[in-house]
Amino acid sequence: MTLSKMLADAVQRAALRAVEQRAAAWIMASVTAVNGDGTVDISTARGPVLSVRRLRSYSSPVVGDVIKVSRNADGNWVVDGAYA
Template identity: 65%
Template sequence: MRLSKQLRDAVQRLVEDTIRQRSASWGLATVTAVNGNGTVDIATPLGPVAAVRRLKSYSAPAVNDVVKVSRNPDGNWIVDGALA
């Protein structure tokens, strides 16, 4: 019976991870670096992400800005803009 519970738990974790990875999402992040090529590095609850493109409307990024970010199912990130 123990193996059955372990298997059930493993399948549950796999399903949760798959759903999380394949769904689009948005959240908040903090800018940790501003790069000269139109990207910023950010710190998210999922960990750091380097070289994230930003929308042109977010024209004056600065370190420590709190920004709204979006992530698509393929794992690509974009910075939508800073919070006021």
């Protein structure tokens, strides 16, 4: 592999990571801790996320709940609710 090909591949990987990080998304996660301040700690496929705010409609979180979580382009997270 040539140096220019390696550089092009590295630039492409960096651009893809940047786009993924700035994109809004929703994902499934599980609750790992319920905090007293209206937040929960969650486990996602990408790793743990601490102190995620939950919507009022998700009023009784329980450790182990499978939940839908949204993340906006700025990196803010919110728990939309639990799956049945």
